[in-house]
Amino acid sequence: MSKKEVIHLYKKVIEDLRAAIENGDYQTGDLLPSENELCRSYDTTRVTIRQALSALANMGYITRKHGKGSIVSEPKTGLGILSVSGVTAGIGTQKLTTTILQKPIKQDWPADFFFPIDDSESKNGCIFFSRLRHINETPVLYEETFITNVDLPRFSSRSLENRSLFKILKEFYNVEVTEGEQKIWAIHADKNISALLNIKTSHPVVHMKRRLQTNNKGVRIYSSLFCNTEENFLRDSF
Amino acid sequence: MSKKEVIHLYKKVIEDLRAAIENGDYQTGDLLPSENELCRSYDTTRVTIRQALSALANMGYITRKHGKGSIVSEPKTGLGILSVSGVTAGIGTQKLTTTILQKPIKQDWPADFFFPIDDSESKNGCIFFSRLRHINETPVLYEETFITNVDLPRFSSRSLENRSLFKILKEFYNVEVTEGEQKIWAIHADKNISALLNIKTSHPVVHMKRRLQTNNKGVRIYSSLFCNTEENFLRDSF
DNA sequence: ACAAACAACTTGTATATACAAGATAACTTT
DNA sequence: AAAGTTATCTTGTATATACAAGTTGTTTGT
Numbered sequence: 001m002s003k004k005e006v007i008h009l010y011k012k013v014i015e016d017l018r019a020a021i022e023n024g025d026y027q028t029g030d031l032l033p034s035e036n037e038l039c040r041s042y043d044t045t046r047v048t049i050r051q052a053l054s055a056l057a058n059m060g061y062i063t064r065k066h067g068k069g070s071i072v073s074e075p076k077t078g079l080g081i082l083s084v085s086g087v088t089a090g091i092g093t094q095k096l097t098t099t100i101l102q103k104p105i106k107q108d109w110p111a112d113f114f115f116p117i118d119d120s121e122s123k124n125g126c127i128f129f130s131r132l133r134h135i136n137e138t139p140v141l142y143e144e145t146f147i148t149n150v151d152l153p154r155f156s157s158r159s160l161e162n163r164s165l166f167k168i169l170k171e172f173y174n175v176e177v178t179e180g181e182q183k184i185w186a187i188h189a190d191k192n193i194s195a196l197l198n199i200k201t202s203h204p205v206v207h208m209k210r211r212l213q214t215n216n217k218g219v220r221i222y223s224s225l226f227c228n229t230e231e232n233f234l235r236d237s238f
Numbered sequence: 239m240s241k242k243e244v245i246h247l248y249k250k251v252i253e254d255l256r257a258a259i260e261n262g263d264y265q266t267g268d269l270l271p272s273e274n275e276l277c278r279s280y281d282t283t284r285v286t287i288r289q290a291l292s293a294l295a296n297m298g299y300i301t302r303k304h305g306k307g308s309i310v311s312e313p314k315t316g317l318g319i320l321s322v323s324g325v326t327a328g329i330g331t332q333k334l335t336t337t338i339l340q341k342p343i344k345q346d347w348p349a350d351f352f353f354p355i356d357d358s359e360s361k362n363g364c365i366f367f368s369r370l371r372h373i374n375e376t377p378v379l380y381e382e383t384f385i386t387n388v389d390l391p392r393f394s395s396r397s398l399e400n401r402s403l404f405k406i407l408k409e410f411y412n413v414e415v416t417e418g419e420q421k422i423w424a425i426h427a428d429k430n431i432s433a434l435l436n437i438k439t440s441h442p443v444v445h446m447k448r449r450l451q452t453n454n455k456g457v458r459i460y461s462s463l464f465c466n467t468e469e470n471f472l473r474d475s476f
Numbered sequence: 477a478c479a480a481a482c483a484a485c486t487t488g489t490a491t492a493t494a495c496a497a498g499a500t501a502a503c504t505t506t
Numbered sequence: 507a508a509a510g511t512t513a514t515c516t517t518g519t520a521t522a523t524a525c526a527a528g529t530t531g532t533t534t535g536t
Binding site: 047054058078079080082085179180181182183184185186187188202204205206227229233234235236237238 | 285292296316317318320323417418419420421422423424425426440442443444465467471472473474475476
Binding site: 249284 | 490
């Protein structure tokens with residue numbers, strides 16, 4: 001936009017240091033420049049610098065040590081959202097792919113939806129889609145997702161194939177998950193899930209229902225998913 | 239202790255306001271006294287008051303609104319630790335009881351423990367105990383817990399019957415969970431679990447392995463648990 | 477070579493002050 | 507009665523300064 005935006009100094013300090021940490025300019029365990037050094041760099045006072053460093057500490061980027069300095073922290077592991085993970089540490093060694101079974105479409109909320117929907121959400125309907133995830137060509141997880149139809153223009157026309165829903169929401173809509181809840185059952189796969197996951201109906205699968213809130217109060221993400229955990233598992237960290 | 243402890247003013251402000259919120263003196267949605275009012279009350283400056291209010295905001299007690307005030311927030315729901323929950327909202331309507339099958343004992347870490355144990359933890363052994371949880375007299379969850387044997391004097395002699403492990407750790411040792419990870423499988427109950435949970439071996443149960451870190455770096459809590467989710471489910475919020 | 481004391485660094489706590497910007501209440505005008 | 511303006515409240519951003527307390531490196535004494 002052509003309008004000239006002002007950025008407050010303490011926010012610039014936050015962004016500069018955050019970018020430096022995320023770009024690898026500082027490694028876990030490194031000391032950031034001291035408060036006095038940063039005062040000189042930015043030609044400002046300790047109060048301004050300390051406000052920026054306090055914010056970074058609260059976001060988990062650094063740890064403050066009295067008399068020593070600001071130490072770069074281990075990156076935060078996760079928010080607590082369960083997702084499929086490999087038997088070996090991490091999924092990097094395995095091939096995770098996602099097929100869109102149902103492309104995003106706008107629809108009414110299903111009757112008897114598995115989480116209570118409030119009136120304002122109910123009015124606008126939702127965006128619904130479903131995905132099947134494979135690990136090394138083996139289907140392991142089927143997920144149906146319902147997102148409130150608010151503040152997400154042209155979402156339905158975006159491709160989700162092999163892409164992270166959360167990354168799309170972040171990149172295009174500046175939407176980030178802030179909190180949520182998850183409910184977990186172990187069930188026998190029914191006929192539909194058996195077919196989708198290529199397993200016997202007697203096979204135990206994890207069934208999860210999840211509700212996520214975001215930094216945009218209107219945008220909520222609901223999922224129902226079924227996961228075959230014979231070779232893999234669901235994992236979260238917080 | 240007889241030694242006179244000094245408390246810094248901004249910390250006193252935090253504690254006073256936190257206690258007032260937790261005691262119900264302020265309800266969700268209420269405005270706290272303005273910064274200027276608090277300056278007068280505590281005979282101090284806005285910088286000191288703002289530091290306290292900033293800390294309360296970061297802990298989730300209040301939300302700051304430019305030009306309006308400090309609004310008391312909805313209490314934070316949870317850290318993301320899965321626990322057994324009822325079919326109806328909350329467990330309050332049902333009777334949850336806990337039986338200690340194995341009282342806390344000190345022992346070596348099991349060979350091939352389900353999470354990697356570092357050398358310093360390994361040396362000291364662990365505290366092990368197991369519990370069976372019932373909902374309305376029905377066994378629903380069996381949990382084995384291993385805690386690092388560090389900074390927990392006389393833990394083995396404490397009664398865990400019908401008491402929250404986390405509350406005991408908080409009350410007696412000032413230990414609070416800060417982060418963790420959980421791994422989830424759906425499995426058929428084996429003979430041992432079938433017997434404990436009073437179900438058929440073909441029955442699907444949730445198997446979870448969890449590792450929790452605390453504000454005391456030495457204290458970590460590992461659990462392996464099995465949950466029958468036919469009438470209930472595991473639930474977390476974060 | 478080692479221990480103690482000191483100096484110089486760091487972050488933590490605090491006071492004082494000023495202006496920017498958002499929200500709300502009170503007042504005035506239509 | 508409604509709309510516009512103004513005043514007064516609020517939090518947000520920022521400068522300047524001082525002392526407390528923790529950490530680390532240097533110097534001195536044994």
